[in-house]
Amino acid sequence: MAETLRVNPIACTGHGVCAELLPELVTLDEWGYPIVDPGPVPPALDRDARRAVAACPALALKLTKSEEPARSA
Amino acid sequence: MSTAVNQSAPGGAARQAAAGLPRLLPQTPEDLRAHLGRYGPTPYRGRTGALIADVEASGLTGRGGAAFPVHRKLAAVARAGVRQGRTVVVANGAESEPASRKDELLLQLAPNLVLDGLQLTAEAVGAAEAHLYLHAAPGPQILRALAERAARGLDRVAVTITQAPPRFLAGQETAVVNRLGGGPALPTFQPPRVSERGLGGAPTLVQNVETLAHLALIARYGPRWFRAVGTAAEPGSMLTTIYRPDAKAHVREAAIGTPLRTLLGDGAEIQAWLVGGYHGTWLPLPDAAGITLDNASLRRFGAAAGAGVLAALPADRCGLTEAARVAGYLAAESAGQCGPCLNGLPRIAAALAELAGSGHRRQTLADLKRWSGLVEGRGACNHPDGTVRFVRSALTVFEPEIRRHARGQCSATNRRPFLPLPDGLPTSEEDWI
Amino acid sequence: MNTAFWYASRATGIVALLLLTAVLVLGILVNRQGRLPGLPRFAVTDLHRNLSLLSVTFIVIHVFTAVLDTYVHIPLISAVIPLASGYERLWLALGAVSLDIMLAMIVTSLLRGRLNRILWRAVHLLAYASWPVAFAHSIGSSKDLQQGWMLGLAVACAMIVAAAAIWRLAHAARQVPRARRVAAVFAQHSSAEHRASAARQARRTVAR
Numbered sequence: 243m244a245e246t247l248r249v250n251p252i253a254c255t256g257h258g259v260c261a262e263l264l265p266e267l268v269t270l271d272e273w274g275y276p277i278v279d280p281g282p283v284p285p286a287l288d289r290d291a292r293r294a295v296a297a298c299p300a301l302a303l304k305l306t307k308s309e310e311p312a313r314s315a
Numbered sequence: 316m317s318t319a320v321n322q323s324a325p326g327g328a329a330r331q332a333a334a335g336l337p338r339l340l341p342q343t344p345e346d347l348r349a350h351l352g353r354y355g356p357t358p359y360r361g362r363t364g365a366l367i368a369d370v371e372a373s374g375l376t377g378r379g380g381a382a383f384p385v386h387r388k389l390a391a392v393a394r395a396g397v398r399q400g401r402t403v404v405v406a407n408g409a410e411s412e413p414a415s416r417k418d419e420l421l422l423q424l425a426p427n428l429v430l431d432g433l434q435l436t437a438e439a440v441g442a443a444e445a446h447l448y449l450h451a452a453p454g455p456q457i458l459r460a461l462a463e464r465a466a467r468g469l470d471r472v473a474v475t476i477t478q479a480p481p482r483f484l485a486g487q488e489t490a491v492v493n494r495l496g497g498g499p500a501l502p503t504f505q506p507p508r509v510s511e512r513g514l515g516g517a518p519t520l521v522q523n524v525e526t527l528a529h530l531a532l533i534a535r536y537g538p539r540w541f542r543a544v545g546t547a548a549e550p551g552s553m554l555t556t557i558y559r560p561d562a563k564a565h566v567r568e569a570a571i572g573t574p575l576r577t578l579l580g581d582g583a584e585i586q587a588w589l590v591g592g593y594h595g596t597w598l599p600l601p602d603a604a605g606i607t608l609d610n611a612s613l614r615r616f617g618a619a620a621g622a623g624v625l626a627a628l629p630a631d632r633c634g635l636t637e638a639a640r641v642a643g644y645l646a647a648e649s650a651g652q653c654g655p656c657l658n659g660l661p662r663i664a665a666a667l668a669e670l671a672g673s674g675h676r677r678q679t680l681a682d683l684k685r686w687s688g689l690v691e692g693r694g695a696c697n698h699p700d701g702t703v704r705f706v707r708s709a710l711t712v713f714e715p716e717i718r719r720h721a722r723g724q725c726s727a728t729n730r731r732p733f734l735p736l737p738d739g740l741p742t743s744e745e746d747w748i
Numbered sequence: 749m750n751t752a753f754w755y756a757s758r759a760t761g762i763v764a765l766l767l768l769t770a771v772l773v774l775g776i777l778v779n780r781q782g783r784l785p786g787l788p789r790f791a792v793t794d795l796h797r798n799l800s801l802l803s804v805t806f807i808v809i810h811v812f813t814a815v816l817d818t819y820v821h822i823p824l825i826s827a828v829i830p831l832a833s834g835y836e837r838l839w840l841a842l843g844a845v846s847l848d849i850m851l852a853m854i855v856t857s858l859l860r861g862r863l864n865r866i867l868w869r870a871v872h873l874l875a876y877a878s879w880p881v882a883f884a885h886s887i888g889s890s891k892d893l894q895q896g897w898m899l900g901l902a903v904a905c906a907m908i909v910a911a912a913a914i915w916r917l918a919h920a921a922r923q924v925p926r927a928r929r930v931a932a933v934f935a936q937h938s939s940a941e942h943r944a945s946a947a948r949q950a951r952r953t954v955a956r
Contacts, residue, residue, distance in 0.1 A: 251504070
């Protein structure tokens with residue numbers, strides 16, 4: 243099943259490990275915080291994505307299976 | 316600023332009555348006796364879920380700003396409650412939008428309608444715990460209403476009152492649950508949604524107090540009655556807080572679909588409209604003059620009704636300055652939890668302040684646009700998104716003013732601030748409790 | 749045979765102490781978003797993790813060789829149950845306490861993705877308790893470490909850990925509290941603007 247990468251912006255403190263391990267899907271903004279590709283993770287990158295999730299020192303990165311609910315107002 | 320809150324628009328009272336309005340607001344505060352005399356007792360259905368079908372048929376959407384279909388929230392919480400065994404309902408009267416006065420007035424004039432709605436939703440989702448979350452200390456009308464209802468045994472679920480801190484984010488759904496749980500009124504990351512796991516881990520229904528009042532009437536008069544005003548796609552009425560050039564807040568109940576010019580006016584003394592409060596959208600005049608108070612119409616200009624704050628900016632003010640003031644407030648009210656919002660909003664506000672000053676660097680506008688793109692969608696709540704929408708629409712609508720300021724000029728002849736902002740910005744953790 | 753076990757236990761114990769020192773310092777480096785020169789950021793996190801697993805491996809050998817050695821009787825259970833050993837009761841108890849904490853840290857870290865973030869962090873912070881206890885165990889139960897260059901080595905480890913911990917605490921003390929972060933960004937941006945504008949002024953003056 244297609245998974246998407248999501249970052250918990252409250253937990254994230256801008257370590258930047260995710261961007262190093264998964265540059266195809268994660269870039270850092272000018273303040274060091276990750277900009278994550280919102281689309282489904284291509285199967286070829288699945289292993290790298292899991293590695294990035296495991297490596298995040300702040301446990302801020304998650305791979306989610308279902309379609310994500312929108313944030314509420 | 317004293318809140319002169321009056322309901323009827325000059326000359327509009329007859330039109331309103333013909334339309335079956337007002338529905339929610341009596342002329343004077345109604346005690347329980349008057350309320351029961353007018354509406355009868357709380358129409359409990361006798362089982363959970365029964366009300367939800369009527370709410371769905373009525374097409375009621377949330378009146379707190381997000382306009383989410385109420386029946387879907389009710390159904391989600393009820394379903395999750397069956398799995399979990401426990402649910403909680405919250406009447407959200409935080410009214411964190413500084414320019415909004417409707418919830419405050421509703422709670423003064425018709426607290427029993429709100430409390431009826433709260434009890435009815437508690438029954439509908441099987442909740443044994445109910446909360447009333449208020450912007451300020453509870454007024455005498457609310458306290459009296461609760462006492463009178465308790466004396467009559469009208470309320471099946473006890474209601475706990477909690478006061479929200481005066482923060483812009485205090486009324487956000489996850490912030491409400493956070494505060495009620497004893498923490499600060501700060502948003503939390505979703506998932507899980509509060510309708511799945513909220514207060515104390517239980518599925519929690521958070522509903523604006525006006526929404527609950529509409530629901531209390533739908534429970535009595537039915538979905539067809541509710542749909543008698545409004546549009547087919549967006550039925551019913553809504554409370555609006557209106558700011559016209561006299562700068563006093565008017566709260567008025569309007570049928571959805573009412574032309575904005577009826578509510579705000581669009582004469583030569585008005586240069587632009589603001590729709591949807593401080594996370595809302597500036598509308599240019601005369602281009603937007605034909606817009607009506609429904610999201611289908613407002614969408615054409617990228618706007619939405621939100622919590623019903625409508626402002627007509629006088630022609631003698633500087634729109635850029637007003638926007639910069641509000642942007643500064645919105646930045647200061649950031650929770651400071653998410654890197655992009657924390658870093659982006661102050662910079663956006665500072666850039667807008669520079670544009671509103673005299674002469675600005677070419678780079679500033681480009682920076683502003685870049686930062687706006689960077690913060691959107693990257694917070695745990697939609698504070699950055701709403702702020703960017705407000706700022707972007709200001710840059711569009713007040714573009715001629717930006718060019719004037721770049722040359723050291725300004726078209727305003729009146730430097731008095733127009734849009735209301737509270738004093739006192741948060742400086743310590745206590746300010747969020 | 750016995751002597752070999754005994755020597756192996758002593759040696760692996762000392763190596764474990766060195767490794768644990770490195771692991772703690774690396775853990776602090778990760779938290780501080782520090783870099784190892786010439787290496788990418790993920791190298792710090794990976795090294796921290798790999799060395800921690802290596803440490804546990806050495807500790808396991810350290811424990812088993814001590815148990816297998818028959819010169820003194822050390823029941824296996826005393827590695828995790830404090831005070832269950834007759835021999836050097838107190839010092840081994842400290843070792844057990846330290847190992848218990850490490851096991852909790854390892855287990856929660858292996859299950860990291862499934863655990864509540866706050867819970868994981870709370871257990872992980874016990875590292876600051878585990879290391880000093882392991883250090884006390886090392887000094888107390890090992891004659892090697894109580895003299896000569898080995899004592900010097902042990903003291904050096906303690907000083908490195910102390911320095912790293914102070915560095916970490918200093919940062920925590922300097923951290924801007926959440927409620928003041930926005931104001932700090934405003935101030936930072938404004939001073940950056942002033943410096944940039946002063947630089948522009950200076951360039952203009954020079955150009956003239």
